[in-house]
Amino acid sequence: MEARELKTYNLDKGINARLIPSEKFKTNLLSLCFNIPLERETITFASLLGQVLKSGCAKYPTITDVSKRLEQLYGAAQSFSTRKKGNSLELIFSYNFVAERYVGEDTLRGAAELMRNMIFEPYLEDGAFSAEYVSREKENLRRAIESLINDKKEYAQAKCVENMFRGDPYGIFDYGYVEDLDKINEKNLYEYYLDVINNSRADIFFSGPMDEEAALGVIKSEIGSRLAPRDAEYAKTFAAKERGGVLRVTEPVQASQSKLCMGLTCRCTDIYALLLATSIFGGSPVSKLFLNVREKLSLAYYAAARVETKKKFMLISSGIETDKFDEAFNEIMAQLECMKTGKIDDFETEAAKKYMKTAYDAVKDNQRGVEDFYLSKIIEGSSVTIDEQLQGILNVSKEDVVRAARGIELDTVFFLKGEMK
Amino acid sequence: MEYKRIKNERLDEEILCGVHKSGLRVYIIPKRGFNKYYAVYGTEYGSMNTSFIAAGESEETVVPDGTAHFLEHKMFEQPDGRNAFDLFSETGASSNAFTSFDVTAYLFTCTDRFYENLDILLSFVNDPYYTVENVAKEQGIIGQEIKMYDDDPSWRVYFNMLGAMFRNNPVKIDIAGTVESISHITPELLYKCHKQFYNPANMLLVMVGDIDPAEAEKYIDKYVKPEFNVGRPERVMPPEPEKIVTDFTEQRLSVSSPMFFIGFKEKKTGMRGRELLEKEIETDILLEVLFGKSSDFYISLYNEGLIDSSFGKDCEIEPDYGFSAVSGESDDPQRVFELVKERVRAAADSGVDMSVAERVKKVMLGRYLRGFNDIEGIGNAFMRDFIGGINPLDYAEVLESVGEAELNERLREHFDADNCTLSVIRPIE
Numbered sequence: 001m002e003a004r005e006l007k008t009y010n011l012d013k014g015i016n017a018r019l020i021p022s023e024k025f026k027t028n029l030l031s032l033c034f035n036i037p038l039e040r041e042t043i044t045f046a047s048l049l050g051q052v053l054k055s056g057c058a059k060y061p062t063i064t065d066v067s068k069r070l071e072q073l074y075g076a077a078q079s080f081s082t083r084k085k086g087n088s089l090e091l092i093f094s095y096n097f098v099a100e101r102y103v104g105e106d107t108l109r110g111a112a113e114l115m116r117n118m119i120f121e122p123y124l125e126d127g128a129f130s131a132e133y134v135s136r137e138k139e140n141l142r143r144a145i146e147s148l149i150n151d152k153k154e155y156a157q158a159k160c161v162e163n164m165f166r167g168d169p170y171g172i173f174d175y176g177y178v179e180d181l182d183k184i185n186e187k188n189l190y191e192y193y194l195d196v197i198n199n200s201r202a203d204i205f206f207s208g209p210m211d212e213e214a215a216l217g218v219i220k221s222e223i224g225s226r227l228a229p230r231d232a233e234y235a236k237t238f239a240a241k242e243r244g245g246v247l248r249v250t251e252p253v254q255a256s257q258s259k260l261c262m263g264l265t266c267r268c269t270d271i272y273a274l275l276l277a278t279s280i281f282g283g284s285p286v287s288k289l290f291l292n293v294r295e296k297l298s299l300a301y302y303a304a305a306r307v308e309t310k311k312k313f314m315l316i317s318s319g320i321e322t323d324k325f326d327e328a329f330n331e332i333m334a335q336l337e338c339m340k341t342g343k344i345d346d347f348e349t350e351a352a353k354k355y356m357k358t359a360y361d362a363v364k365d366n367q368r369g370v371e372d373f374y375l376s377k378i379i380e381g382s383s384v385t386i387d388e389q390l391q392g393i394l395n396v397s398k399e400d401v402v403r404a405a406r407g408i409e410l411d412t413v414f415f416l417k418g419e420m421k
Numbered sequence: 422m423e424y425k426r427i428k429n430e431r432l433d434e435e436i437l438c439g440v441h442k443s444g445l446r447v448y449i450i451p452k453r454g455f456n457k458y459y460a461v462y463g464t465e466y467g468s469m470n471t472s473f474i475a476a477g478e479s480e481e482t483v484v485p486d487g488t489a490h491f492l493e494h495k496m497f498e499q500p501d502g503r504n505a506f507d508l509f510s511e512t513g514a515s516s517n518a519f520t521s522f523d524v525t526a527y528l529f530t531c532t533d534r535f536y537e538n539l540d541i542l543l544s545f546v547n548d549p550y551y552t553v554e555n556v557a558k559e560q561g562i563i564g565q566e567i568k569m570y571d572d573d574p575s576w577r578v579y580f581n582m583l584g585a586m587f588r589n590n591p592v593k594i595d596i597a598g599t600v601e602s603i604s605h606i607t608p609e610l611l612y613k614c615h616k617q618f619y620n621p622a623n624m625l626l627v628m629v630g631d632i633d634p635a636e637a638e639k640y641i642d643k644y645v646k647p648e649f650n651v652g653r654p655e656r657v658m659p660p661e662p663e664k665i666v667t668d669f670t671e672q673r674l675s676v677s678s679p680m681f682f683i684g685f686k687e688k689k690t691g692m693r694g695r696e697l698l699e700k701e702i703e704t705d706i707l708l709e710v711l712f713g714k715s716s717d718f719y720i721s722l723y724n725e726g727l728i729d730s731s732f733g734k735d736c737e738i739e740p741d742y743g744f745s746a747v748s749g750e751s752d753d754p755q756r757v758f759e760l761v762k763e764r765v766r767a768a769a770d771s772g773v774d775m776s777v778a779e780r781v782k783k784v785m786l787g788r789y790l791r792g793f794n795d796i797e798g799i800g801n802a803f804m805r806d807f808i809g810g811i812n813p814l815d816y817a818e819v820l821e822s823v824g825e826a827e828l829n830e831r832l833r834e835h836f837d838a839d840n841c842t843l844s845v846i847r848p849i850e
Contacts, residue, residue, distance in 0.1 A: 024454030026790045051730075063723065067715035068780065075784030077791075098787045102432070140729045146677035147731075147750065150574055254675040254849050255572040257565070286510035295504070298558065301565040319569060347511070354513025361456040361532035365796060418572070 004385060006374050009216060011204075013229035017219050018378075020207035020370055026102055028208035029367045030111055031094035032119060032223060033375060035201040037235035038089050038169040044141075044176030045184060045192040046089055050080030051137040052189060053093070055130070056123040066118070073110045074098045078118075083372075084174045085379050086237025086310040091196060093119055096367070099209045108206075108215060112222035119197070120226040129186040129193075138181045145175045149253075152416060153302075156259035157317055160414035163249050164263035168241070170311055201232045203378060205371045234379045239312040240265045240411070247412045255418040257301075260328055262316040262414070267407030271309040272392040273400035277408075278307040279352040280401060281339050282316060286351040288335040293318065299328040310380055314408060322418050329413070339405035344398060353394050360390040422447065422638050429814040434793060436803070436814060437634060441641050443621035444650045448807060449637070450629045450799060458535045458630030459800045462542055463526035465625075465653075465808055466618035468598075469591040469741065470523070472657040475617050481657055484614060485605040487563070487598015490520040492611050494559050496527065498550055505545040514538045522592045523741060524808065525618075530797060536636055539628075543644035549615045551608035560603055567597045574676045574846045582682040582746065582844035585670040589659035592742040617654040621645050625807055629800045658741060663688045664840060671845045680846045681754035683761050685836055687743025694810040698819050701738040702785070703831040704745050706823060708734040709781040710773055711764055711836070712747050718764050727751050727760070740809060745835065754845045762838040769836070773828045782820055789816050 009017040036046065060066045070076045076097035083090045095111040123130055148155050158173055165171025204223055206215055242265050268274045282289035282305025293303040303318035320328045338344065363369040364386055373386055384392075424437040424447075437449040468490060472483045496518070497505040509516040514531035516538075527546050531538050570576045583593040597603075617623075628637060665686050692700060712718055712734050722728045728749050736745035751757050792798055806813040 022454075024452075026793050062720065064715050064717070064720045067713070067719075071715055071780045071784045074787030074790075076787070096791070098790045102790050103786075136724065136726065139726055143678060143729055143750065148677075150676045150680070152572065152675075256568045257572055284510070285506045285515075294562075298561045298565070301562070301569050319565075321565065321568075351507075351510035351513075355510060355515065358513045358515055358530065358532050362530065365455050365457045365794075367794065 005370070006385070007212070011220060011224040012227065014232050015202045015224065015227050015229070017204045017206070017216060017224065018374065019210070019212055019215065020205065020374070021210050021212055022207060023209050025208045025367055026099060027096055027367065028099050028108060028111070028206065028210065029094060029096045029371060030108070030115065031092055031205040031371060032115060033203045033205065034091040034196050035232070035234050035379060036089050036091065036196060038084065038087050038172050040169065040172055042192065043089070043172050043174065044180035045189060046082055046091060047174065047176035048137055048141050048184060048189060049193055049196070050082065050091065050093065051140060052129055052133055053118055053122055054078065054080050055133040055137065057117045058121045058123055059117045061123045069114060073107060073114070074103055076107070076111055076114070082174055085376055086308065087169050088235030088237065088379060089174065090375065101209060108218055112218050116222045116226060122193070124190070125186075128190040131186045134184070134186045134189055138184060141176065142178050142181055145178050148175070152253065152255060152259050153317065153319065156261045156414060156416040157315060159249070159251065159416070160261035160263050160315065160412055163247060163414055164412035165240070170240070170313070198228060199230055199232055201230070201234055202227055203375065205375070207367050207371060234381070237310045242409060243411050246410050249412070250415040250417050252417050252419050254420065256420055258320050258322040258325065258418040259416040260318045260320050260325065260413070261416075262332065262410060263412035264314040264316070264408050265411050266307065266312040266314055266404070268404035270400060270404060272389070273396045273404040274307055274309055276349070276352055276356065276393050276396045277339060277401045277404040278305055278314060279356055280344060280348050281305050281335065281405070284352060284355040286348070286355065288338065288348070289316070289318075289332065292335055293328060293331050297327070297331060299324050299331055303332070325415060333410070336405070336408065340402065340408075342398070342402045344401065346398070349398055349401065356393050357390060360386055422634070424449070424634055427812060427814055432790070432793070432814065432817065434814060441621065441638070441645060443645045443647045445621040445641065445645050446625040446807065447641065448625065448627045448803065449632050449634055450627070450803060451631060452629055452796060452799075453631050455630065455796055456532045457530055457796045458532070458628070458632065459528065459530050459796045460539055460542060460626065460628045461526050461528040461800045461804055462546055462626050463524050463624060463804050464618050465523060465623050466525050466614070467521050467523040468594055468596040470618070470656055471591050471594065473617065474655040474657060475613065476651040476654060482613070484610060485598060486594045486602040487596070488606060488610065488614060489525050490597050491559065491563060491603055491606050492614055493518050493520045493525050494563060495551055495555065495611060496546060496549065498555055499545065500548070500550040505541065508541045508545070509538060512537050512541070516542075520596055522596070523739060524804070526801075526804065528797070528800070535630065535632065536640060539637060539640045540643070543640055546619065547644045547649070549612060549619075551611045553608060556606060556608055556611070560606070563597060563603055564600045567600055570595070570597060572674070574674045574680055577672055577674060578680045578682050578748070578844050578846045581670045581672055582684045582842060585667050585842040585844055586665050586684050586686045586744060587742070588662055588666050590661045590742050616651065620649050620651050622650045622653050625804065627800050627804045627807070629796050661690070665842050668842050670842070671847060673847050673849050676846055676848050678750050678752055678848065679754050680748075680750050681757060682746050682748045682844045683758055683841060684744050684746045684844070685841045687738060687835065690741060690743065692738070693740055695815070695819065697738065697740065697809045698811045698815065699823070699827070700831065701736065702816075702820055703823055703827055704736045704738055704835060705785060706778055706781050706828060707773070707832055707836065708736060708745055708747070709784065710777050711768055712761075713781065715777075715780070718760070722757065722760060727753060727757055754843060758843040762841065765832075765836040766838045769833050773825060773832060775825050778828060782823070785820055786817060789820070
């Protein structure tokens with residue numbers, strides 16, 4: 001049997017190192033991930049934290065100092081971000097850098113040291129973060145939140161999710177909220193930071209070309225040694241509740257085009273069938289939505305669907321002419337009906353399977369893609385590999401697809417209505 | 422077909438280069454260990470080629486703005502009513518196409534059945550099918566696409582900058598054209614452009630992955646016929662003054678805060694090969710030295726709240742046009758513009774700090790090496806290089822060789838504070 005591509009080493013209670021060795025890449029990716037529950041009270045803190053940590057540490061106190069250090073490490077890319085995973089949020093601190101063999105320098109040691117400096121030895125003033133940095137990054141975050149409207153497609157999707165999941169943490173906007181910023185200061189953000197690094201579930205991913213033993217040694221000494229054992233579990237995700245009706249929300253915007261987003265609940269527990277059904281319905285350029293709504297009827301410039309299997313939630317997203325709302329909506333629903341009644345040609349199923357095979361094989365060529373796949377699986381408590389998940393999808397029958405489709409119900413219609421003055 | 426093998430031991434990478442008997446330039450970049458294969462079939466024909474003299478004609482042909490992009494959309498349609506996307510879907514490949522200023526390219530990514538996909542790619546791009554009906558239908562679809570771009574602030578701020586920078590150069594033309602311009606497109610016109618620009622003398626094929634050159638050649642033989650070679654159509658480029666058109670342009674759209682692009686216009690055109698690569702690398706180093714994250718400029722504007730993490734910089738130095746730009750969001754783009762000009766003037770006086778430049782060169786080496794992880798990225802970037810007559814494996818060596826004198830010369834010639842422009846998108850009041 002082939003060795004599993006992910007190798008897990010338990011470093012201490014609640015702390016694991018995850019190695020993904022691969023010779024084909026020229027870079028390594030080192031990521032420290034903390035898992036916290038999605039909560040309205042802390043989301044803005046979580047979103048702000050990475051930006052403040054990025055501003056400097058005790059050893060490199062300013063952005064300029066940090067940038068110079070990154071440049072010396074052959075332009076290592078530093079990314080501190082958050083990622084919504086079902087009802088949990090991952091705080092991910094990562095460094096992507098050229099592997100030792102291509103530059104003849106111990107770049108892993110350099111990056112791991114810098115990670116230790118940045119995450120565990122932050123720049124402090126009077127036992128808290130710098131007031132100046134916090135206020136500067138609050139302003140930046142405010143701008144980032146407000147600029148969501150600049151991308152109408154993203155904006156409509158976020159608003160659809162928010163409207164559909166009122167009362168469920170999943171509806172929380174993961175950038176945070178402008179109205180929370182006033183409450184945040186250098187002291188309470190620092191307390192929040194201590195809580196996250198000391199009490200949340202921690203995973204350290206390392207992928208790319210490596211000597212496993214040496215890599216594990218560096219990870220243990222630079223990162224593992226700074227993490228105390230912890231009791232935390234991964235935050236649990238619960239399925240979307242069915243509304244028993246349809247919520248309709250329209251918001252006007254000054255634009256010549258409109259965006260139609262639809263949120264749906266999925267009852268099916270067979271995630272492979274659900275993934276394949278979504279692909280046939282709206283997951284590729286050969287999907288029903290693409291071929292009918294976009295190509296055949298020219299009702300939309302884009303029309304696609306994706307699914308969050310753990311949350312049992314499907315999102316349909318399209319860009320349409322404002323006066324084509326009814327036609328586009330009706331056609332999307334008609335295509336969903338085709339799925340439910342089994343009007344699916346064999347070639348559609350085959351094409352979707354092939355499309356997914358290509359997509360999963362391609363994930364394996366992308367370091368961040370592989371890391372993200374396994375991070376999701378670990379949170380879900382699953383040990384499935386990329387190949388196993390793909391095989392599961394390829395084994396799905398048309399009957400399974402139809403059964404999955406029958407459990408899909410429209411929940412929310414969000415219309416970002418373009419109006420030109 | 423004879424292939425020349427270019428190898429770089431330090432990078433552990435190589436390229437095979439050959440010319441097919443039809444005149445088609447063929448490149449293979451072997452990547453082992455990856456699941457993906459990538460092929461991109463490109464023609465040196467883009468939105469800026471609106472005027473040309475066809476082979477065998479003496480009169481200039483002028484086509485409507487947006488024709489190259491329109492042609493790209495229409496290529497996927499097959500005479501039997503099917504779409505090339507359908508054919509790729511049968512093999513599980515993901516396919517796409519793009520039109521830029523000077524290139525139109527058709528591509529696919531797959532993880533198996535590479536040669537079947539190559540067969541589809543070469544077949545559909547060499548088999549045009551345009552009718553009055555299918556042209557009319559496409560006018561509707563592209564009309565939607567154009568409207569989407571019209572609403573897109575990041576697209577508009579960029580094209581408004583090009584319009585402010587270039588007086589005659591057709592690079593300033595919106596890639597998709599306008600609803601009005603594309604209404605003049607006819608099947609006859611598309612056939613003519615296809616014959617002229619989609620001929621082997623004007624095209625290249627780049628393949629990335631564990632590919633057998635002899636097997637690939639069979640498919641090239643099958644679809645790319647020597648008789649298609651009508652020579653390269655002569656491009657008619659209007660003369661372009663060194664001077665920009667205006668130093669300021671503004672538009673209002675639905676955005677949260679103002680977006681800006683500040684552009685420096687390239688004065689030299691017609692560069693190719695190593696010279697082109699040198700100029701591009703020098704410009705990239707200078708952008709990083711002047712405005713990079715470790716610069717005093719960046720941190721002082723960032724601390725003042727004048728720029729945020731959306732701040733970026735880029736350059737495009739090509740044979741027919743060139744510019745570099747810094748961009749971002751700011752409540753006071755005018756002030757950023759003044760500070761950018763101040764920065765380049767001060768740098769021109771003091772000269773480039775070589776300790777900074779050496780650090781920046783490490784960053785660029787890292788970025789270049791990282792690029793080899795990305796199969797599609799290599800294919801696209803190397804295609805651009807091949808068109809410009811550049812050997813992509815020379816990059817690290819050229820980067821190393823750039824010295825103080827070249828950087829200072831480039832700084833003074835390209836970053837001209839008296840010949841740069843500011844484009845702004847402001848929120849609707």
